[in-house]
Amino acid sequence: MSKNASILIAGVGGQGTVLASKILGLVATKAGLDVKQSEIHGMSQRGGSVVTHVRFGEKVYSPLVAKGTADIIMAFEELEALRYLPYLKKDGLMIVNQQQMLPMPVITGAAQYPEGPVEEMTGRGIRVKAINASAIGREKGDARAANVVLLGILANELSFPKEYWTEALEESLKPKLLAMNLAAFKAGQEI
Amino acid sequence: MTKYELLSGNEAIARGAYEAGVKVAAAYPGTPSTEILENISQYERIHAQWSPNEKVAMEVAVGASIAGARSLASMKHVGVNVAADPLLTFSYTGVGGGMVLVSADDPAMHSSQNEQDNRYYGLLAKIPVLEPGDSAEAKAFTKKAYEISETFDTPVILRTTTRVNHSKGLVALEEPADIVVKDYEKNPPKYVMTPANAVGRHKVVEERRLALTEFAGATELNRIEKGSGDAGRIGFITAGISYQYLKEILPEASFLKLGLLWPLNEKLIKDFAASVDQVIVVEELEPVLETQIKAMGVCCRGKDITPRQGELSEEVLRTVLAEAGLPVPVAAAVQSEYASGQKLPMRPPILCPGCSHRGMFYTLKAMNLHVSGDIGCYALGSAPPFGCLDTTVCMGASITGAFGMELARGDEFAEKCVAVIGDSTFFHSGITGLIDIVYNQGRSTIIVLDNSITAMTGHQDNPGSGKDIRGMASPAIDIAKLAESIGIRRIRVVDPFDLKTCREVLKEELAAPEVSVIIARRPCALHIRLKNPPFYVDQEKCIGCKACLKLGCPAISVTEGKAKIDPLVCVGCGLCPRVCPTKAIKAASQKAAEEAKTNE
């Protein structure tokens, strides 16, 4: 890989974005690349908007993806996909989980949930892969495995050997959750 | 072969402490520093502990150092304010074993109440400040800090920022040094800071400053990277995360990358300045380096270009450097190709579904009380739909602040005002305030929101939770008994979800002309991973009155005039049925029973 790759993982606090970025970071490390990633934890984990930046390549200085430079954005929720859209580079790929979680201002009626986020993005000619990862996760045993389903899709877009992914999953997950997550990962890859 | 691991800055600092042979480490949690002690506690040979506050943590580390062991205290930036008293005099005594204070600053206030720049503490306390720019440096600088501490007989501040604490990078793991505890000899002139002794020690501090200044000119912590071409004639003096952004933007420029930020070495700076056409100091927040460099008579630019507020980033720097006339291609990285055409709602943090605090804020809002607030998850009681808090200043200020308000505005106000404070915050700095009210005969009503954990920072145990940092049993301090022992007579324990009782108790205690403590006790839902079967709304019974929306629960919404509960979000805490006037909200078990009935 000559140029650094930049990937943004966005979602809502508690959705498992941190685990997904950890696994991705591990895979890039196994490939012998320089890796930096940044995630802010703290207040925002209480149901707020969260984002992790992951960058890898020969030599990486900044842990942050600059606006307009993300090769891929992986969004766990539709509104969050739209929120971080300005980070996507021209012709970059948006992987989005078809799930809508209402933020408090929408619940209280102070604001409106945007209309058709996926349609808006495809309408603009953005490369979008939209799937209901939560539903697939549920099929495999737990809706929360949506993060690993999405990783399966991401894996197809990156050229890392498959065994790195399996190893990274093994190293990051509790043994009793492993089989279910491996199935979720495979389901993501087969989409 | 060297083993590399992808570690966060905090994990790397913990690893550095381990490799440096640290024996004692103490901290009070605080974002972005918390994971340092959590990770240190995984090294069994280190004594790791949560202290009730930062001053205590600092003093424990000071004692350990004087007694000959290498020690560490870590805290968020505002925690250093709490620990400043021991810090400034420990500068005079100097160390026995090396001592490092990690100050984790939070530019942009991701999780903080201010964005103070703690590099100033180095200047104030006259102790060296090291600042790493990534995880590899975080580990290396931690180890180096112990060497400096012992060589120069001084505590050392390892100053980090959120981006470094919470970013990951590759770190080479090395063999740990043995834990060595130096011989201890009683040495009053060095360690008893009476005025007579302190005068002598201040002299030592000034000599140390000179020695450190010379060291700053020689240490590899500060490094010059000679640039090339036209850009090479631009000289950046920078440190920490700012260096990383600049290397992405203008890698061919010349750099003086500082690792030791105080003291600075004049010759090093002047030689670098002489080797380039122009010097630009790039630092987040305050012009700490710039002011010192200008005082040396070096012509440079700095805060006339970069903002004083918030974090820097590649985007920010590209923009301001281009505006300042530097050869920086702006468009390459800061221009977005895409953006949504719709107005996007914010997604602010909220109390979790099932949060114990929700019941009390519902009641406080309904009673329309003034609330002297504090810091913790319950600061979210300031957000809609509650909007309850009148104040939030710093940890502990709820109790003392309520008393001050009472003194300013009298009984009538006190009858409508409560203080709310979490259990961890109470142990941190609530107790002395409570003593103040007893001693000075106030009548404030204090509510301790006791979820028996330090939730905000990620569920650390505290003196009330009955467990130590490693999860082993330890004595749980009883807040009610503690209040009783300082002479408080009116102490009530309530379940914040028992809305009726809470309201009655509040009425009684607000009316009582003496201080009262109400302990609202219920475990943190996220910590115990509360997950009961979800509740549901009987659509026929719901009249769409939105009473349930007043709970600010993320699981409940009203669409087309009827309330709905998202079964994926609901944790079945059982609070909402208590506020529904038509009993439309029901437990899943009720649904099953009703369905069985209709099927009959």
Ligand SMILES: Cc1ncc(C[n+]2csc(CCOP(=O)(O)OP(=O)(O)O)c2C)c(N)n1
């Ligand atoms: C001096 C200082 N130290 C640490 C913090 C970080 N901090 C904010 S609130 C908090 C504790 C919250 O625990 P608790 O009072 O029990 O409330 P909870 O979050 O559990 O509701 C901490 C550690 C801070 N803001 N200021």
Ligand code: SF4
């Ligand atoms: S973490 Fe605990 S205290 Fe904090 S909002 Fe969630 S349930 Fe409430």
